Amino acid sequence: MLIRQPADICPSEITSKASYLNRRKFIQSTVFASGSMLAGAAAGAIIPEERRAKLAGVGKSEFSTDEVQNSYTDITTYNNYYEFGIDKNDPFRHSQEFEPRPWSITVSGHADKTGTFDLEDIVKPHALEERIYRLRCVEAWSMVIPWVGIPLADIVKQFAPRSAAKYVVFRTLHDRARMPGQRSRVLQWPYIEGLTIEEAANPLAILAVGLYGEVLPNQNGAPIRLIVPWKYGFKSIKGIVSIDFSETRPRTSWEVAAPREYGFYANVNPEVNHPRWSQARERRIGAAPEGGLQSIFGAKKQPTIMFNGYGEQVAHLYDGLDLRRNF
Amino acid sequence: MDVTRQIRFVWKPLVFVVCLVPAALVVGDTLQITGALGANPIEEIQDRFGNWGLRFILITLTVTPLRQISGWNWLVRFRRMLGLFAFFYILLHFLTWLFLDQELLLSAISEDIFERPFITIGFTAFLILIAMAATSTNGMRRRMGRRWQKLHYGVYVAGILGVWHYWWQVKLDASDPAIYAVLLTVLLGYRLWRRKRKLAAQQSRNQHGHRRLETP
16 A cells, blocks of 8 residues: 655644744633633634545644654554554554544543543644654654644643542543454553643643644544653553543553553653663664665664653653652 | 485575575565565564574474474485574574664673573574584584584574563564464474383383393
């Protein structure tokens, strides 16, 4: 199967900073004018149902990196999504028949607004933003990916969590008929991930609905997935169908599968090795500007940075926490 | 042409070329002629060579049981070549790790070998295979006498360590290494079973001999 190369123009280059700021001002004014969170509907994020449809009204973000982005092909043919198989290109090969729409998310636990909501209604009050983030997999490879999404904090706020909500727990769709990888018991299904409520409120955390300015492809977690760029990739749960505001810390899927190797926090940390391999360096997939051997085999490994280089935004979340024990 | 010459001049070269196909495909895919290596070429190359190394160890270990069961004694003429191909692919696996994965960075290499148990055992298996490959000539076999056979039993150890090395490095799903483990267990189990049967037969012969002596 052929995969179309991404357009040469990134969405980030299309929306000018001025018009973006303008639109933000407009949204804010409507929110305050009506005095209600949901009145922000003027932001009106829409996720088209057709595959690879362009997303409209995507704003820029100061959190985006200007590092070389990975190609659409790399991002969509090399990743982990065990719901569709365990090899790196299984998600691409086995997710093409998956129908991500219609989609709803069940919200439960310690929040004022609980129940089952259509995806359209959850995203409508918000504006879409492009976030070009580094992604560091626990397997010691990394990419730079232009996601499109909504700050998780804004969506969390929408459900009005109460003070008893200490954790936000996410679950992936559990449907063996639609997700063939779930026929194998390699992980405990459904896939479960979680964040502390403080982590969920961090402005870096987003729920992504798009990639390269287009609707999120199935293999990357359509229609909606978490992105927490300072943590190893497995924390960024895909195909989310439930959000639970919990008082207790969840036992996440990888923690259950191998508690000595994968922890709840899973912050990118070059000083704490995986029991079986080093986390000090990473291989940046694709990037190979130097020519010669590297144009064939890819770039040299590069040092991994604490919190994947997002320490400025997130390090304070872990003050006083022993990151060696809470890996 | 008699059978010996036919094996030597027709079948051996043919098998030799077939055994080179996986390596040729890696070259072809690297140059994007026969296919492609995907987003992470180094990992792909390393995995392919490692897998073929293990497969050739298993194929080599199949020669003797197959010969004993079928009576096709000519099979043994291919055994050394198949064993050397196992070494060839493990060597390529090792060189890929050394040059492409670790980029000859000494600190990373020594950390891998001494602090990562799965690499320690993989490296140990590789050392055993080096010793076997280096002593695989007819001359060495003659010179070493009985020690040669002892050294070359090392293939059992290398096989076990190799499968263990593979099993230990997969993230979670061990179904692929499990297949190798089952095949290896069958191949080594057959040898144990045969040995036991031989010993039992010897023992009963001895006992019968005794009784005959005692009978007046």
